């Protein structure tokens with residue numbers, strides 16, 4: 001049986017951030033993920049300046065695609081509003097693999113199924129023994145399922161259903177667009193350009209409300225694709241994939257003995273925009289900090305609402321109206337209006 005001090009299940013932003021922090025402090029860490037990285041993760045790939053700061057990222061030396069938006073274009077019915085703020089886009093395929101590699105920990109491809117308590121530690125699948133266990137396996141995390149599900153049952157009214165597609169596409173509009181409640185969708189749809197001709201488009205809404213209204217996410221997609229095809233993305237061909245996750249609700253128990261849950265495993269994505277990368281990173285860092293220092297593991301101030309972080313970003317943008325904020329697209333300039 002393999003033994004380690006800290007075992008992390010899941011190598012997404014939550015797991016790799018915890019791994020990065022622990023490894024820097026000299027902890028002995030093993031990370032298991034059922035996928036081989038780089039792996040596909042359905043996500044618009046929009047990240048905030050807080051994420052950049054917490055990860056201590058140097059935007060100039062980030063080796064993959066990263067695009068900076070000096071505003072968001074927000075649409076509601078016929079209303080269209082530029083919101084001046086600083087946000088970025090990355091491709092999760094690249095970003096997650098980069099974060100995991102940067103952490104410097106040993107990573108094994110292994111699909112975790114069974115977790116048993118063993119004294120003050122745990123045994124995983126009869127193959128791994130650890131003192132500390134971090135559940136960072138996303139919505140279907142086996143650590144959540146085995147140790148936290150009863151204490152924190154998923155709130156079905158907070159379940160989000162999504163459809164999205166990331167494609168190579170020579171987009172012309174470099175802004176990030178968000179359409180709220182389009183055609184009665186209880187949620188929003190997005191157009192998120194990536195550096196060097198990649199684009200992510202998608203829709204997401206409350207699963208229960210869509211069902212109660214007798215609607216179907218696929219019908220909403222058809223409407224959205226038609227709208228894009230008639231404007232922003234003429235000629236693009238979409239074949240979207242679906243995924244479901246949970247927004248931030250009550251999370252009563254985030255630690256049991258030496259086991260922690262983080263990120264989507266704990267259901268931490270922001271209530272208003274479903275932003276989950278930042279909360280995953282922050283919770284991963286907090287879990288690591290608790291293991292290293294014994295500080296309480298608390299997630300009360302992990303972003304519940306994205307609007308507050310956007311407001312902070314608007315203030316930064318107002319203080320520095322002409323940038324630079326990060327990377328603008330090759331050959332294109334934002335006009336700062």
Ligand SMILES: Cc1cc2nc3c(=O)[nH]c(=O)nc-3n(C[C@H](O)[C@H](O)[C@H](O)COP(=O)(O)OP(=O)(O)OC[C@H]3O[C@@H](n4cnc5c(N)ncnc54)[C@H](O)[C@@H]3O)c2cc1C
Pocket residue numbers: 009010011012013014015032033034035039041042043044045046047110111112113136137138139140141142162163164202204243244245262263264265269274275276277278280
């Ligand atoms: C369509 C869509 C768009 C989104 N857009 C954004 C956005 O633009 N910005 C944003 O901030 N958030 C966005 N989110 C939310 C964001 O993607 C998640 O909140 C974030 O990925 C959570 O990170 P995590 O590390 O907790 O989990 P994940 O990124 O899901 O990582 C979990 C890892 O655990 C592994 N794993 C799972 N089960 C096991 C197992 N049994 N054994 C071993 N390994 C396992 C998986 O392979 C995976 O690598 C979006 C979500 C969706 C669905």
